[in-house]
Amino acid sequence: MLSLKTIPTAAALAAATLLSAPAALAEDYPSRTVEVIHAYGPGGGTDRFVRAVAQPFEEIAGQSMVPISIQGGGGMPAYANFQQRRSDGYTMKAISPDQIIAHVLGRQDMATFQPLARVQYDQGMIVVPADSPFQTIEEFIAHARENPGDLTVGITGAAGFDDTAMGLWNIETGAEVTTVPFGSSEMVSNTLGGQVDAMHEEFGPARGLIESGDMRPLVVFSDERLPVLPDVPTAKELGYDVTLGRWRAFAMPADADPEHVAKMFDLVSQAVASDAYQEVQEQAALQFRSVLLGPDEFAEFIEQEIATYTEVLTALGLTE
Amino acid sequence: MLEAYGSALAYLFGNPSSFLLIIFSVIWGIAFGSVPGLTGIVGVALLIPFTFVFDPTAGLLLLAGVYVGSTFGGSISAILFNTPGSPEAACTALDGYPMAKKGQAGKALGIALASSAIGGIFGTIVLMLLAPPMAQFALNFGPPEYFALAVLGITAISAIGGGSVLKGLVAGLLGLGIATVGLDPITGTERFTFGNLSLLTGISFVPAIIGTFALAEVLQRAGERVSTKDVITDVSTKLPSLKEFMATRITLLRSSVIGSFIGALPGVGATTAAFISYSEAVRWSKRPEDFGTGVAEGIAAPESANNSAVGGSMIPLLALGIPGSATTAVMLGGLTIHGIIPGPLLMETNTQLVYTVFIGMFIANILMLIFGIRMARYFALVLKAPYALVGPAIVVLCMTGVYALNSNIVDVGVMLAMGAFGFLLRKLKYPIASFVIGLVLGPIAERSLRQGLVIADYNYWEFAARPITAILLVGSIASLVYGFYGQWKRHREVTQKTATSNG
Numbered sequence: 001m002l003s004l005k006t007i008p009t010a011a012a013l014a015a016a017t018l019l020s021a022p023a024a025l026a027e028d029y030p031s032r033t034v035e036v037i038h039a040y041g042p043g044g045g046t047d048r049f050v051r052a053v054a055q056p057f058e059e060i061a062g063q064s065m066v067p068i069s070i071q072g073g074g075g076m077p078a079y080a081n082f083q084q085r086r087s088d089g090y091t092m093k094a095i096s097p098d099q100i101i102a103h104v105l106g107r108q109d110m111a112t113f114q115p116l117a118r119v120q121y122d123q124g125m126i127v128v129p130a131d132s133p134f135q136t137i138e139e140f141i142a143h144a145r146e147n148p149g150d151l152t153v154g155i156t157g158a159a160g161f162d163d164t165a166m167g168l169w170n171i172e173t174g175a176e177v178t179t180v181p182f183g184s185s186e187m188v189s190n191t192l193g194g195q196v197d198a199m200h201e202e203f204g205p206a207r208g209l210i211e212s213g214d215m216r217p218l219v220v221f222s223d224e225r226l227p228v229l230p231d232v233p234t235a236k237e238l239g240y241d242v243t244l245g246r247w248r249a250f251a252m253p254a255d256a257d258p259e260h261v262a263k264m265f266d267l268v269s270q271a272v273a274s275d276a277y278q279e280v281q282e283q284a285a286l287q288f289r290s291v292l293l294g295p296d297e298f299a300e301f302i303e304q305e306i307a308t309y310t311e312v313l314t315a316l317g318l319t320e
Numbered sequence: 321m322l323e324a325y326g327s328a329l330a331y332l333f334g335n336p337s338s339f340l341l342i343i344f345s346v347i348w349g350i351a352f353g354s355v356p357g358l359t360g361i362v363g364v365a366l367l368i369p370f371t372f373v374f375d376p377t378a379g380l381l382l383l384a385g386v387y388v389g390s391t392f393g394g395s396i397s398a399i400l401f402n403t404p405g406s407p408e409a410a411c412t413a414l415d416g417y418p419m420a421k422k423g424q425a426g427k428a429l430g431i432a433l434a435s436s437a438i439g440g441i442f443g444t445i446v447l448m449l450l451a452p453p454m455a456q457f458a459l460n461f462g463p464p465e466y467f468a469l470a471v472l473g474i475t476a477i478s479a480i481g482g483g484s485v486l487k488g489l490v491a492g493l494l495g496l497g498i499a500t501v502g503l504d505p506i507t508g509t510e511r512f513t514f515g516n517l518s519l520l521t522g523i524s525f526v527p528a529i530i531g532t533f534a535l536a537e538v539l540q541r542a543g544e545r546v547s548t549k550d551v552i553t554d555v556s557t558k559l560p561s562l563k564e565f566m567a568t569r570i571t572l573l574r575s576s577v578i579g580s581f582i583g584a585l586p587g588v589g590a591t592t593a594a595f596i597s598y599s600e601a602v603r604w605s606k607r608p609e610d611f612g613t614g615v616a617e618g619i620a621a622p623e624s625a626n627n628s629a630v631g632g633s634m635i636p637l638l639a640l641g642i643p644g645s646a647t648t649a650v651m652l653g654g655l656t657i658h659g660i661i662p663g664p665l666l667m668e669t670n671t672q673l674v675y676t677v678f679i680g681m682f683i684a685n686i687l688m689l690i691f692g693i694r695m696a697r698y699f700a701l702v703l704k705a706p707y708a709l710v711g712p713a714i715v716v717l718c719m720t721g722v723y724a725l726n727s728n729i730v731d732v733g734v735m736l737a738m739g740a741f742g743f744l745l746r747k748l749k750y751p752i753a754s755f756v757i758g759l760v761l762g763p764i765a766e767r768s769l770r771q772g773l774v775i776a777d778y779n780y781w782e783f784a785a786r787p788i789t790a791i792l793l794v795g796s797i798a799s800l801v802y803g804f805y806g807q808w809k810r811h812r813e814v815t816q817k818t819a820t821s822n823g
Contacts, residue, residue, distance in 0.1 A: 042365035043650035048657065051369070071726035073521035074503055080517075081727075107517065152775050159508025180774050181506055185642045185649065186587035192640065193459030196775060208641040208663015283659050318508075 029089060029263055034065045036250065037085075038094035039078035042069050045284075046094050049120060049248045052281070056274035061267045067094070075099070079108050087253035089260035092116065095251045097161045097244075100305045104313050105159075113251035114261060115302055117268045118293040120248040120286050122202045123222035124165050125232070126153065127215050129192055137219040137233060140198070144175035151177045154187040154199035159318055162200050165221065165244045167312045172240040191215070202246060203229070204285035221245060226288055244308065245289070249298065265294055328675035331377060338378055342680055345385025346687045350695050352386065353393020354405040356530055356721040360390030361647050368654045376658040377673045381680040383651045384634070388684040390647075391590055391627050392436040392692055396699050399428045399619075401714055403534035408590035408626040410529045410760075411598045414753050415611060415618025417537075422614050425700065430558045431619045433692040434565065435572060439624030440685035442576035443583065443631025447638075448678045451667070454632075455639035458584045463772035464783050466588070468792035469596065470765035475796040476599030477754040478803040484749075485807050491750040495758020498523050505767040506774070518730045525591070527722045527735035528759055532752055534718050535739025538711045540746055559693075560616075568620040571601050579625030583632020588764060589645030590629040594622035595760050598753075603799055612753055631681065638674055640664055 036054075040046040050067035057065045070078035075098055085091040095113065102108035126137070134140040144151050155162030158181040170176045180196055184205070191199040192214060203226060209215040210229075217232045221242050225234055235242040250268060252261060271277055272292050281287050293301055313319050332338055345367075352363030363386045371379030394409025399416035412432060419428040446454065461469075477492035478485055501512045502522020513519035560568075575597035582593040601621035602608045611618050633644030641662030643649035652662050660670060667674050702710060722735045745752060769783075776782040784790060 041646075041650070042362065043368060043653045045653075047365075048653055068727065070728055072524060072728045073518065073730060074508075076517045076520050077726075077728040077730060150777075157508070158504065158506050163508075178774060180771050181508075182771065183587045185636070185644070188642045189459055189586040189636065189640070190462055192642075193462060195462030208661045208665065211661070212664035214640075214664055280657065283656060 029260055030061055030063045030267075032090060033063060034061075034090050034092060034264075035068050036065060036092045036094050037068045037070060037078050037082045039070060039072075039075035039098070041071055042067075046096065046248060048280075048284070050094055052277055053119065053250075053268065053271050055271075056276045057267060057271040060270045060274070074107070075102060076107060082253070083112065085253075087255050089252070089257060089264070091253065092264075093251050095249050097164070097246055097305065097309070099251075100302070100309050101160060101164065101313065103306060104309045104319060106319075110302060110306065112254050114254050114256045115295050115298040116250040116252050116261060117265055117272075117295070118247055118249040118298045118301060119268070119272055120281070120290045122204070122246045122286055123220055123226070123243075123289060124162075124200050124202055124245060125206065125217040125220045126169075126198050127191065127201055127206055127210070127217045128198045129194055130214050130216060131194070132197065132216065134197075134218065137238065140218055141173055141175040144173075144177055148176040149178045151198065152180050152196040153177045154182050154191050154196040155179045156184045156187050157181055159316075161244075161246055163316065164309055164312050165242070166200055167316045168244055168308070169235070169240070169242050171312065171315055172235070172242050202285075203288075207285055222289060224289075228285075249293075261295055269294070324671040324675045325679070327672050328679050331672055331676050332679060335378065338381055338676075338680070339683070341374075341378055341382050342385045342684050343687060343691075345382045346389040346684050347691055347695070349386035349389020349391075350393035350396075350688070350691060351389075352406075353390035353409070354396040354695070354699060356397060356403050356405050356534065356717055358721065358724065359394075359406045359526075360387055361650055362724070363390050364647055364650050364654075368650070368657070371654055372657070376655065376660055376670075377676050379654060379658060380651070380673060380677050383654060384677050384681050385684045387630055387647050387651070388440055388627070388681060389688055389691075391440070391630050392433065392623070392688055393695075395432040395436065395619075395623055396429065396696050398533075399432060400425060400700060400703060401534065401710070402537040403714055403718065404529055407526050407529060408594050408629075409622075410533065410591070410756060411594040411622035411626075412619055413533050414598065414622075414756075415614050415616075417614075418612065419614030419616075419619065424614070425703070426558050427560070428614070428619055429696045429700075430693075431560050431564075431568075431616050432623045433689060433696070434559050435568075435575075435620040435623035436627040436692070437685050437689045438572055439576045439579055439627035440630060440688065441682065442624070443580045443628030444678065444681045444685060445631075446580040446628070447631040447634050447681070451635045451639045454581075454584050454635050458581075458586075458636065460788065461585055462786075463768040463775065464786050464789040465792070466585070466768035467765055467772060468789045468796070469582075470592075470761040470768065472792050472796045472799075473592075473596040473599045473761045474757060474765065475800045475803075476603050477757055478800055478807075485804065487750045488754045491745060491752070491754040492758040494750075495755040495760075496762035497758075498528070499525075499759050499762040500766070505763070506770045518733075521728055521730040521734070523734055523738070523759075524726075524731060525760060526725055527731040528738045529756060530718050530722055531735040531738030531740075532742030532745070532756065534714055535735065536742030536746060536752075538714055539739060539743040541707060542711060559689075564616065568616050570604075571617045571620050572624045574600060574604070575621040575625040576628040579628035580632035580635075582625075583629030583644055584635040586636050586642050586644050589633055589647075590626035591760060592764065593629040593632075594626040595757055597621045597625035599757065603803075612751065627685075634677075634681075637662065638667055638677075641666060 036050045038046045047067050054065035070081050082093045103110040128134055163179055166179050187199050190196050220232050220234050222234050352358045364383050394404055394406030395412040397403045397405040398409040398413035399420050402413050402417040404410040404413050416428045477488050504511050578597040579593040598621050601617050602611045633648050636642040636644045637648045643652045655662055719732055722731050772783050
């Protein structure tokens with residue numbers, strides 16, 4: 001039977017066990033399923049990204065990784081759900097430029113994330129239909145400079161990543177275009193049908209129409225030309241610093257155990273290096289500048305992104 | 321072309337397991353369609369990982385079969401419980417449930433099934449024969465045309481009013497208004513959220529539909545306090561007789577054409593197709609006031625339209641690599657994983673895949689007839705249980721279903737609020753159909769009007785003067801004027817009659 005005297009000892013013992021528990025756990029972490037929350041539909045780009053990493057992850061870590069899709073509300077419900085969960089190393093979030101935009105608009109706070117790994121880094125392009133009068137990006141720019149806002153560019157989503165990329169284009173080049181937000185499939189059909197002059201799209205989703213000759217890319221927003229499109233200039237070589245691209249990454253809660261962060265990054269980087277993942281990445285045409293960034297580099301990258309997005313979104317009049 | 325079909329048939333008979341896949345996928349699809357919240361999109365998305373073990377053709381067959389089955393499946397619960405199992409079946413509940421309440425549930429299910437199969441086969445034939453030219457024609461539809469199409473559907477509200485045009489218009493405007501809550505589609509700013517971030521989700525369509533239909537129905541029946549156990553008795557599903565079938569042939573043809581075309585338009589799909597063809601069925605009917613009381617056309621129109629939209633939405637996917645609907649967007653993702661690059665070259669480079677899927681969809685529609693009858697029968701057994709058990713079960717299903725859709729708890733709140741709202745609308749005799757049409761077509765009209773005006777640099781004349789837009793808009797105005805004239809004439813006749821009888 002417990003006497004009054006032994007209670008503090010028992011409590012101390014219990015406390016000691018509790019305190020030592022995380023250390024003991026860190027060795028066999030992860031010991032159960034890791035859930036990755038994201039704000040996009042099942043079967044969409046982000047969902048496929050998580051699944052592509054999850055497949056080799058399972059073999060390497062011996063535990064599964066599952067995407068949890070919480071849609072709607074500009075990503076707020078997914079963010080709220082992530083905030084409400086315990087920070088035990090088993091909840092991650094798939095993040096993208098959408099989080100940076102939400103941060104700049106004051107809806108989400110990047111400080112609530114511990115950056116873990118930036119995995120994919122895509123590059124956008126300005127694409128015109130085959131019968132467009134513009135053969136080169138120079139002609140496109142010349143027309144836009146003479147007639148500011150006359151050219152229309154289809155984008156996906158309002159006040160999101162595409163708007164920011166084209167906003168930066170307007171600022172950098174002075175060749176001002178008007179963006180028209182669509183759903184992604186309507187954007188393509190409206191560009192093909194000549195309802196808008198061009199669209200902003202990544203190479204992967206557009207390549208079918210480029211290969212068939214129905215669409216022509218004029219410029220690519222990257223540091224170097226794409227090996228598959230050797231004749232398409234980058235904005236950078238024309239003297240415009242537009243390299244914004246859509247990236248996909250993992251983050252943990254800000255107060256995540258540093259040991260968990262290190263272990264998880266190790267597992268994710270092994271999964272990303274696997275043939276299974278690399279094959280999926282190539283099928284989606286995402287291999288060109290998808291360099292894996294670890295927690296520290298990724299945090300730096302996020303800082304730069306916040307600076308760029310703040311500048312553009314302020315110029316667009318979207319921030320308060 | 322014949323060669324392509326030959327190699328497709330050779331594939332199917334060379335891989336007999338593909339028939340098993342089609343059978344499985346149709347049953348899986350009907351099951352997913354019929355449970356509220358588990359839509360065809362979810363059914364397709366869940367199966368994508370399993371397609372890895374098959375070759376791409378078998379994988380796409382599986383997904384297409386689910387798509388076909390789920391589009392019909394939604395009508396089962398719509399008719400039996402006034403609970404649309406999938407959004408595209410919402411319209412079917414408008415006349416399907418009243419018919420079931422009249423004791424003709426079996427007949428309603430039979431009409432839904434037959435219309436689904438006819439629409440589905442029609443859509444598949446259009447897909448087989450006309451995919452490339454249809455895809456090209458659909459590209460002529462820019463924002464102004466989408467706007468005009470949505471307006472055409474919305475103007476039918478004046479005809480649906482039943483007793484009162486005023487009530488129909490008020491309900492329609494309420495639907496249009498409620499749909500504006502959430503994020504602005506063009507500027508991305510918050511509208512009517514009152515600083516509440518959870519309202520950013522907006523009043524999305526599926527929770528609103530499930531609330532106004534299913535929850536409101538449960539509330540109403542709970543309020544009636546009568547044992548409604550025996551209301552729906554005849555649940556032995558019967559396909560309509562040839563005579564009944566011939567009576568709806570014009571509606572079936574019109575709706576199938578509308579469905580396969582609207583399906584081919586990217587960004588709008590089976591749900592829009594169902595509502596627009598319902599609107600048209602009302603508009604062209606000799607007895608528009610009967611709609612909503614359980615008429616055969618009211619079931620045939622949306623069911624043939626939403627199933628023909630399945631074939632329609634495969635058109636831009638296969639001909640251009642642009643998904644025509646949310647479900648085909650998920651399918652596109654599945655194709656990419658198999659290393660197939662969707663685009664205009666797909667039909668040339670992967671002929672076997674494409675033509676096998678054509679034939680597979682054909683078979684799936686026929687199998688749907690066979691399994692649909694059976695599955696509807698099992699579902700109908702639920703009706704033998706007392707409503708005191710069924711009602712609460714429906715509420716639970718609605719809540720879990722709405723939550724499962726996006727895992728967004730705000731949607732459950734929306735569903736509950738819209739349930740109460742729908743209950744009020746019914747009590748005050750405002751037509752639910754008008755409200756829902758406003759809710760579905762309003763956002764399409766708003767978005768495309770504003771996109772079109774941005775493109776036309778706010779030149780309204782340039783926006784409206786495009787040939788297709790102008791024809792559709794003039795048609796809408798004419799139908800509106802005609803509708804009001806008809807109401808006025810009927811009203812005058814009634815008053816004259818009362819005047820003479822009094823005199």
